[in-house]
Amino acid sequence: MDVASENMGSSTPAPNGQRQDESGFKLKFCTVCASNQNRSMEGHLRLAQANYPVISFGTGSLVRLPGPTQTQPNVYKFNETSYDSIYRELEAKDPRLYRANGLLNMLGRNRLIKWGPERWQDWQVGMPRIKNEKDQGSAGLEGGVPDVVITCEERCWDAVVDDLLNRGSPLNRPVHVINIDIKDNHQDASIGGGAIVDLADALNKAAVEEREKVGASGFDAGSAASRASFDERVPEVLAEWQERWPKLPSTWTLSWF
């Protein structure tokens, strides 16, 4: 699937999906799906192209990719296998099949974004990611703590919120966890990627408005909506987004790292 051409319809006029960087405050994002291959990587790429700091993870126990039949998936370990090695392995196995079902295309894209699939549960929140500076979207996320986690499936949202409960929130840092239900195929992932960027833009706008208010006195100025803080506005922003994207059901909670 050609990401660049799919992408042109949305609000990104710059060539090749790249958006002009209006440097300023940027929310830090994290995208999550089951295998950190299709949906979360599409979101990762699109957010990175829109100049948002972004990292991505999978919540599954293993990286699972379709194989020759339904009962013979290609299975890899998280954190230990690079996109490039998977690409080369599948290309050696059956180039025609894996090109036809879009896997090679996807892996080819992914290996340009970062080294390999990472597992959410193994991720230590707050570990500096200085070493990942070649990853797309790494700029701004050196501290390793995103502000918003976007999952692409209800099951992943459950896994993330559940995992954060297990971790016991040692960092005392709030994080908005939002799910967007995206079907696991290339076309829906691409549509979902656009929806994710749309949501990110809306959220970032609210966050920038919050930061533009100076001090406690700024509290009395402006309309009710702009007076509310970013955290308070997240459900509202999500509700408005949901109106624009009625086919992608969403869920939100505020959790802790």
Add this chain to the structure above:
Amino acid sequence: MAADATDASSKTLSVAEQLEQLNAARKLVLDNIAYYDRIVKGVLPIIGPTAALELRRWGAEFLAESLATPVLTMRDKENITVAVLDTLRRLIEGAGEDVIVLKACVAAAASAYPIALRWIIHNSYHAESWEQMSATKSRILHIWDGAPAPVKLSCIKFAQRVVLCQTASNGMEQKYNGLDISLNMVPPNHPLLDPRQLEAEATGLLDRMLGVLQDNSSDALLVDATLNCLSILIRTRPATSNRILNAVLNFNPLKLANSPMTPKTRVLVQSLVKTTRIFLTNLLKRDPHNPMSGRIQQYLERLMRSRTEIFDEAGRKRALADHTAAAYGDAKRQKLEGGVAQVSIPPLGPGPHTLAAVFALTSNLGLQGFDATQLPANLAARISVSALATLDEQVLNFAVAGVRDRLASLYGAGPAAAAGEPSVINAATAPLGVEEEDDDYEPDLTLAEDTEQILNKLDNAPPEEVIEPAADAAAALALGPFKLPPPPALDPDTAASLSQAAASRVFGPVSALKDGGAVRKSKAGINRLAASSYDHESWMTLITRLATRSTAGLDDVSSSIKQEDAGSALDRPRVSLGDTIREMLYTYILEDWRRRIEIAVAWLCEEWYNDQLTKRSGSNAPLHYEKWTLRLVDGFLSYITTQDKVLTRFLAEIPELSKALLGKLKGLCADPTTVQLALTSLLYLVMMRPPVREIALDTVADIWSEYEDARPLAAKYLAKWRPGFIESQTRGAQGDAAPANNVAIAA
């Protein structure tokens, strides 16, 4: 190094340039943790309360990040923490501080607190750090309530960390990032820290955190933030588990669903429901043998059901159901009307046939082979009722006629066999085990014959309508009336135990009907009929009325019979059906009285109403209201705690209050924790229920004179509502007579 550079040049650089340098310094520590100590200490002068807003924001966020980072050891963090406490405190105490600065500072304080506590446990000489930390803490707890939402979030988390540090641990947490710092580490004789005081503070803070749940708040942001940090407390701080779980299980995340469903409320309700669900399932998964797991499970099931009702039924499913309900009858009837002609009842061939074969109307072999006796009785009954309800009359007549024809032809085929026995029992009915001796039984003469048995007999008698049209054929068929042996006479004990069993079955559906429909109640309005909606609430109405009304007026009659017929077996102290149900209702309410207080009120209202009717009719039947009210109050007073405001509500809602009842409240004043509750409840009555004002005030007066501890509060109320009373009491010798007079007047 970098720190020195920033420090030295900060005076001359613009804010933007300074930020650039600070960011470079941050990259440096992220890359190499060895620089943390120097850089954190180096930036402190630049980010203090007098610095530019951008620098303060950057600084606060950097402090929050540094104190939370997982890369530093506890020892490194102790050094940094002790160094930053002063700056942190000054930033937090700054009047009108920026929201983003405050949010990050409070978060930093949340990370600093356990580290500072640990430090002070081992370095008790360093009282200054602890003073800084305590000052920061009191400031945070002070601004908590009035703070803007983002700061409030951090305050919640700060309180959670304080609770985590200041309650005893069960050692189940990871030894990581200060999560394992707990009350266990505080030695009992520490010069600065008093473990009991710390624990008391933690208890208070936890209650404050749970307040958002207890108020049933619909502020999803705060509720989610609270729920999402309570899990570790339940798991690793056993002293908190029950209070947290009770608060969560009494929380209704669907409350907001009653308001109009805008896209935003939809997001909020979904969030509350799902966060609560994940919180509880996480708990069940981690500790499936928790004694509360049954309740958690029930709560989850109810929650999911209500959610489906709200989100699905409101849209698609409800419409579909209405549609089918509207179309149902017509569609069915049409089909049957068209089908009347198609129902054909083939005559039976020659040869012996079973009774089943005679009545089998279907020609489908598979269905003919089906043994209907395999069906459980209640299912069969339900099928029969719904079949009869929807069956077309024509079809029924057709079928009855068909069976009659079969019987007639059967008789025609074998008249000789039938003629052999004059009072013939049809061969087919023989397996039912009818015996000749039964005919000797003369039920009419036994004492135990009662309406019910007569009804049974009538039921067993052949239906007259069926026999009469067929009289000519039936006479020849000689199908005599079939009688079941009447049941043995009941002695009162068996009768009592059976009625007890019957009463307990009445409570069967209660558990099945769990009150999940709470959210839909609003639609009922004033025109509703009680007990018409087939839910938990209407079933409870049914039960209370069964208890109070079913035998109303009968008790009186039975007592008069007793006098005439003193020798009969009936003359025993027996429990009426109503009292049995009352007893069970009483037990049911007490099982979970906090949540079932509404049922108690509804029940007592019924009792009161019934008592009024009894009084009006002038009969001498026993009155129940007073007796059961006192029992209920006695029942739950022994479990009451400070927070049980339901008591106030209960007293306010039940229809009649007596001196004896309010006297029970006095007992609460023996316990200093419940004094407030008892007196507030009484004050409420004084203010809101003028008819009982005098009795309530008498009770307050009694409390004043009997319980030393309750005096200050009681005196306050008395001074307002019965001025002069206390003066007359304290005046000395004649004071003793005053309360007695008062009571006499009020009574």
